[in-house]
Amino acid sequence: MPDLLDQFATSLEGEVLVRHFEQYFRDYPDLHMKDMTLGAVGPDRKVNLNGRWVVNFGSDSFLGLDQDPRLKEAIRRGLERWGTHNGTSRAFSSVASCVEAERKLAAWLKVESTLIYPSVTLTNAGVLPALVTRHDAIVADQQAHHSVHEGLKLAHAGGAKTGVFAHDDPNDLERVLKALRPYRQAIVAVDGIFNMSGTLPPLAELRAVAEANDAILYVDDAHGTGILGEQGRGTVLDALGDYRNTLVVGSLSKGLSCFGGFVACPERLRLALKIRSGPLIFGGPVPPPYLDAVCAVIDILDSPEYPILRGRLSANMRQFLDGLRPLGLHVLGGVGAIVSVVVGDELATLRAGRELFDRGYFVQSIIFPAVPHHSGVLRVQINANHRPESIVGLVAAFAYLAANGCLLRIGNVKATAS
Numbered sequence: 299m300p301d302l303l304d305q306f307a308t309s310l311e312g313e314v315l316v317r318h319f320e321q322y323f324r325d326y327p328d329l330h331m332k333d334m335t336l337g338a339v340g341p342d343r344k345v346n347l348n349g350r351w352v353v354n355f356g357s358d359s360f361l362g363l364d365q366d367p368r369l370k371e372a373i374r375r376g377l378e379r380w381g382t383h384n385g386t387s388r389a390f391s392s393v394a395s396c397v398e399a400e401r402k403l404a405a406w407l408k409v410e411s412t413l414i415y416p417s418v419t420l421t422n423a424g425v426l427p428a429l430v431t432r433h434d435a436i437v438a439d440q441q442a443h444h445s446v447h448e449g450l451k452l453a454h455a456g457g458a459k460t461g462v463f464a465h466d467d468p469n470d471l472e473r474v475l476k477a478l479r480p481y482r483q484a485i486v487a488v489d490g491i492f493n494m495s496g497t498l499p500p501l502a503e504l505r506a507v508a509e510a511n512d513a514i515l516y517v518d519d520a521h522g523t524g525i526l527g528e529q530g531r532g533t534v535l536d537a538l539g540d541y542r543n544t545l546v547v548g549s550l551s552k553g554l555s556c557f558g559g560f561v562a563c564p565e566r567l568r569l570a571l572k573i574r575s576g577p578l579i580f581g582g583p584v585p586p587p588y589l590d591a592v593c594a595v596i597d598i599l600d601s602p603e604y605p606i607l608r609g610r611l612s613a614n615m616r617q618f619l620d621g622l623r624p625l626g627l628h629v630l631g632g633v634g635a636i637v638s639v640v641v642g643d644e645l646a647t648l649r650a651g652r653e654l655f656d657r658g659y660f661v662q663s664i665i666f667p668a669v670p671h672h673s674g675v676l677r678v679q680i681n682a683n684h685r686p687e688s689i690v691g692l693v694a695a696f697a698y699l700a701a702n703g704c705l706l707r708i709g710n711v712k713a714t715a716s
């Protein structure tokens with residue numbers, strides 16, 4: 299009997315992406331800085347990674363609320379109230395804290411209703427295919443998040459037409475929608491803040507093209523939830539001023555520092571999604587204590603404390619961008635909490651990330667396939683609870699890299715991740 303599991307492993311080892319990464323792991327074991335172990339978390343965003351204390355500039359907990367005593371206490375209370383798990387899919391029941399969290403989320407965002415999933419990945423996998431049938435179409439920005447594209451694949455398997463348009467390009471969106479005709483109605487899916495570059499899409503132009511072509515806008519605002527707009531209500535209200543013909547997906551795990559994802563939508567759509575959305579019906583829910591934490595965090599976001607908290611993030615972002623400016627680097631983003639410094643070449647990106655780490659700062663080195671070939675970036679995630687001296691140190695480390703020719707300068711741009 300052949301060992302078929304062994305045969306599968308051998309086949310996968312020959313697959314191009316696995317070969318690509320295994321080569322990095324083999325040839326540059328000290329450079330790639332992936333798959334590390336987080337040993338401990340200290341104050342002021344210090345973490346112990348692979349046995350070394352560094353300042354973490356790779357955290358999505360942008361407002362620093364993961365360390366907030368009120369959220370920790372809400373989780374403790376939730377644990378006492380519900381235990382670790384509610385033991386059933388939401389098709390049968392939802393804990394009262396989930397009902398309350400969805401109601402509070404809707405009130406905060408000023409939408410009719412929300413539906414919570416265990417992650418944004420599962421929200422995209424659950425909502426996109428559930429919204430369409432074989433009469434409909436979905437198109438996505440080429441650089442939309444991986445999970446949006448996975449949602450398109452599921453929709454395609456269900457019979458919907460699908461397509462991809464060039465990044466941030468309303469003209470190409472028009473071309474792709476027209477090519478997919480005839481359809482009954484369509485969805486145009488984009489990120490609210492592109493996760494690798496920190497840049498924003500031209501939402502108003504995209505919505506105009508969508509509406510002219512019987513399509514709604516679907517915005518995965520994972521990185522904008524709690525970060526952009528009045529009281530952190532996100533990219534869509536900030537850029538468009540309303541939710542007309544627009545669905546918003548948000549994260550509970552990043553700016554909000556809890557756990558999960560959600561879609562904000564009219565009540566009638568919510569009811570249809572509860573019937574049609576596979577991950578919600580056949581999968582488990584967010585662990586109940588985290589739903590108590592979601593209720594607690596929305597109270598903070600919807601209070602006068604929010605502008606103070608957000609102000610700390612803005613001040614840190616300003617300090618970092620002001621520090622980078624004289625270096626003449628090619629910098630993307632900076633509107634929300636993500637700034638990407640373009641390096642380009644894959645190996646140079648890994649080397650630069652390693653140098654920052656050795657100087658005491660963890661910044662994610664992002665290379666293909668997360669960004670296009672030769673468009674590597676150092677993705678810096680600024681948090682409200684970074685200390686000013688840590689930002690001074692990080693800027694000095696970037697200055698060292700720039701002085702040693704390790705980073706792309708403006709005017710010397712061959713490729714970008716935007």
Ligand SMILES: Cc1ncc(COP(=O)(O)O)c(C=O)c1O
Pocket residue numbers: 416417418419420443445489490491493518519520521549551558559
């Ligand atoms: C735009 C976007 N969507 C989805 C996700 C995945 O979110 P989750 O970890 O909740 O599945 C991310 C993660 O960074 C993201 O940036």
